[in-house]
Amino acid sequence: MPTPTAPPPDRRQLFFGFLKIGLMGFGGIAPVARHVLVIDRKWLTERDYAAILGVGQILPGANVTNAAVIIGGRFHGALGSCIALAGLMAMPLVILIGLATLYERFADLPAVQAAMAGTAAAAAGLIIGTALKMARRLKPSPVAIAFGLAAFIGVGLMHLPLIGTLLVLAPLSIAVQTWREHR
């Protein structure tokens, strides 16, 4: 592992570092996490952070929460993982409760319903855009496109249960990729 350029954080610094990531992470949280961890606090090198996110991507759960667990654990063991997670979730949960309280209070107003309908439509668009952006970045092979489409059609159009779709498609897709790398 390449040596980071700053001394490892103590528990307090760890908490506040992830608190900042949670607070600043509107929408895409991964770029903010990179900025805080690599550039601002210098706890990790660029390569180290990329490797952690890469491993986080093949695990279930959100990328950044997985990264928080791994990074916190590296500096302070299981307690460090909990501290990093707590820091990451604290502010977003407070803001979420505020927004949700406002929503429940005013949800019956027609104007609020109209605004929420527009926001919900935009939120769906953000997800579609994110998926397309990930696909563009991946520069997928025809096989990868086929597996992506199969997952989309199965879950999105045929409404198949996710776990079954995942258990069929994921091993097949991994097997094909392994075979391609060994060819």
Added chain:
Amino acid sequence: MKQGLLLQIALTFAGLSLMAVGGLNAVVPEIHRQVVDGLHWMNGATFANLFAISQAAPGPNVLLVSLIGWHMAGFPGLAVATLAMIIPSSLIAFAVGRLFDRMAGAAWVDAVRAGLVPVAIGMILASGVITAKAASQGLWSLAVTAAAAVFVLACERNPLWALSGGAVLGLAVWLWG
């Protein structure tokens, strides 16, 4: 009654936590399927609204689940749902973190990632389409969805711009539509 509900919240989201390859966005259709179609906790429109609120807050997308818990059972529901969604996947991440130096850069990790990422992208796209259908109120809202998708694709600006744009358009349609 309330304890039964909390237990159901815990079991539902703990299971989803382990399925969430590609992050929470990948399991939105499954959450929708279980919460709206299976358990009848809310209708599709409420689901779409909660989803929108969770997107408007900063932080990990796990917040959708926190919000569903809050909607169903207040603060205890929020706590149970959040922990149920985070703990199982975090335990795996913690174990993997211990093996990290052996895993990072190993050829099989690259193969697994190369295999999983396209499937995850397909699942996330499915999430977007299902949420768009749930949120749809006709042509104008589909146009908002399309515009927000293009916004993400075309620039790196804060997604709150797209969300507030949608809110303003929704208001405009209500006032003058």
